[in-house]
Amino acid sequence: MPYPDAALLNAxxxxxxxxxxxxxxxxxxxxxxxxxxxxxxxxxxxxNWSSPRGRLIEVTTTITAPGKWxxxxxxxxxxxxxxxxxxxxxxxxxxxxxLVMQALIRSGTDDGHVDCVFERDILSHAAASDxxxxxxxxxxxxxxxxxxxxxxxxxLPPYRPITLAIDALRLFPVPA
Amino acid sequence: MSRLRRLVPRRLKRLVRNQQQxxxxxxIHRAHARSKPPAPAPLLPTALVIPVHxxxxxxxxxxxxxxxxxxxxxxxxxxxxxxxxxxxxxxxxRHNTPLGPGPARSAGLARVTAPYTLFIDSDDLPxxxxxxxxxxxxxxxxxxxxxxxxxxxxxxxxxxxxQPEGDEMHWQAAGLAIGALRNAPxxxxxxxxxxxxxxWNKVYRTAFLTDHDIRCADVTVHEDIALHWLSFFxxxxxxxxxxxxVWHLIDPHAARQSNRSGAERLxxxxxxxxxxxxxxxxxxxxxxVRFVLALTTWARTVMDAEHLPAFDAALIQWLTQxxxxxxxxxxxxxxxxxxxMTAGS
Numbered sequence: 001m002p003y004p005d006a007a008l009l010n011a012x013x014x015x016x017x018x019x020x021x022x023x024x025x026x027x028x029x030x031x032x033x034x035x036x037x038x039x040x041x042x043x044x045x046x047x048n049w050s051s052p053r054g055r056l057i058e059v060t061t062t063i064t065a066p067g068k069w070x071x072x073x074x075x076x077x078x079x080x081x082x083x084x085x086x087x088x089x090x091x092x093x094x095x096x097x098x099l100v101m102q103a104l105i106r107s108g109t110d111d112g113h114v115d116c117v118f119e120r121d122i123l124s125h126a127a128a129s130d131x132x133x134x135x136x137x138x139x140x141x142x143x144x145x146x147x148x149x150x151x152x153x154x155x156l157p158p159y160r161p162i163t164l165a166i167d168a169l170r171l172f173p174v175p176a
Numbered sequence: 177m178s179r180l181r182r183l184v185p186r187r188l189k190r191l192v193r194n195q196q197q198x199x200x201x202x203x204i205h206r207a208h209a210r211s212k213p214p215a216p217a218p219l220l221p222t223a224l225v226i227p228v229h230x231x232x233x234x235x236x237x238x239x240x241x242x243x244x245x246x247x248x249x250x251x252x253x254x255x256x257x258x259x260x261x262x263x264x265x266x267x268x269x270r271h272n273t274p275l276g277p278g279p280a281r282s283a284g285l286a287r288v289t290a291p292y293t294l295f296i297d298s299d300d301l302p303x304x305x306x307x308x309x310x311x312x313x314x315x316x317x318x319x320x321x322x323x324x325x326x327x328x329x330x331x332x333x334x335x336x337x338x339q340p341e342g343d344e345m346h347w348q349a350a351g352l353a354i355g356a357l358r359n360a361p362x363x364x365x366x367x368x369x370x371x372x373x374x375x376w377n378k379v380y381r382t383a384f385l386t387d388h389d390i391r392c393a394d395v396t397v398h399e400d401i402a403l404h405w406l407s408f409f410x411x412x413x414x415x416x417x418x419x420x421x422v423w424h425l426i427d428p429h430a431a432r433q434s435n436r437s438g439a440e441r442l443x444x445x446x447x448x449x450x451x452x453x454x455x456x457x458x459x460x461x462x463x464x465v466r467f468v469l470a471l472t473t474w475a476r477t478v479m480d481a482e483h484l485p486a487f488d489a490a491l492i493q494w495l496t497q498x499x500x501x502x503x504x505x506x507x508x509x510x511x512x513x514x515x516x517m518t519a520g521s
Contacts, residue, residue, distance in 0.1 A: 096348050
């Protein structure tokens with residue numbers, strides 16, 4: 001299996017960042033195929049997003065009744081991790097008020113899927129700050145080396161209103 | 177056997193579905209990766225006005241960056257430098273004797289032909305975010321000025337990024353801490369106006385400044401207070417951007433205005449006069465007094481001890497007499513503030 005191509009992994013992120021002025025509302029697919037902003041259908045919340053020039057996305061939510069999840073999802077063409085030691089991501093974000101997010105890799109299995117959460121939570125506050133996360137296959141027994149499909153998910157707080165700017169998000173294979 | 181019959185089609189279906197999904201994701205990603213980068217967006221036609229006094233090296237550094245950023249014009253005002261400034265590809269104005277950054281900025285503004293103006297100091301640097309903001313503003317609806325965030329070198333030296341916490345607090349109070357481009361409702365202008373770093377953090381509509389005769393005061397320190405506050409008093413539409421567009425250098429060892437510690441710091445109270453004379457609305461009065469108390473608290477920390485008694489006396493006079501006609505408004509909005517104003521009298 002060839003080493004994963006980071007440019008291809010990040011292609012939807014690159015595409016959305018280049019779409020200056022795109023905006024929308026509600027749960028659903030974003031205008032870069034492979035990227036979704038999704039909310040728990042059981043929640044009563046409004047969700048607005050925009051993609052300013054040079055920035056991945058800004059997300060604002062208001063909550064009437066909290067849900068169980070709210071997620072930025074990136075489809076990954078990464079069925080085989082055997083050529084690398086794992087997967088990492090780099091995120092630059094800002095939020096006011098400050099918030100905490102989690103990131104995970106969801107891998108398809110015969111029975112459904114398995115989620116592996118990155119070890120450290122992401123703190124985002126008013127001044128833009130960077131976060132990196134890494135998940136190694138040999139230290140994450142639940143992360144299957146081979147999977148029919150995978151997703152990267154950034155879990156946003158579903159229970160409180162947020163104003164979040166994600167300046168950039170990049171995924172990278174960790175060299176073996 | 178029947179279980180196997182049921183299982184095989186289900187597994188086959190899942191396999192086919194997974195294969196299709198993988199092929200689809202791969203095709204999409206490859207298409208994205210092949211797509212051309214977007215063409216450079218047109219920028220808001222903006223003049224960069226730079227006052228400079230004996231700071232040729234840092235000016236050269238600034239111009240090196242600015243000349244590649246697509247400004248409509250760059251105007252350098254040499255405010256009586258000992259060795260006259262030489263700069264190419266700019267409009268160069270020279271004062272043979274130093275008049276201060278206020279008159280230098282006013283002289284530069286008088287020569288601006290571009291519809292928008294950004295003042296920047298010679299030791300500051302525009303960041304790539306500024307180009308993004310100017311591209312955003314080129315398609316924005318008309319505005320009087322756009323306030324943006326900045327990077328303070330003291331914060332950067334501590335390993336962090338962005339503007340001082342005191343400034344950030346006002347952005348958060350205004351509910352505008354996040355957002356590449358936001359319309360700032362007039363109700364929060366009194367919060368935003370209390371930021372203590374300026375005037376290089378705004379893109380102004382040039383005619384807005386000239387039509388309202390908004391400019392720096394002719395004083396030796398804090399000349400830019402009037403420019404900053406009068407802008408909020410006269411504005412009809414203000415935008416904000418959380419983009420950090422300018423790197424602002426604080427050099428405690430340089431011969432900068434902000435490092436002056438002598439009796440000239442008393443001119444601060446002259447710099448407040450145009451703001452008081454403009455007869456601001458009650459909310460702005462309260463905000464301005466808070467601003468003055470914060471500013472004078474800081475100013476006391478940089479002043480020589482021998483000048484503090486005179487400074488304190490001037491402050492008490494300003495709080496109790498100069499703005500005495502504001503006291504009713506302040507008592508109604510913030511009684512504790514009025515108590516603080518009159519405590520030293």
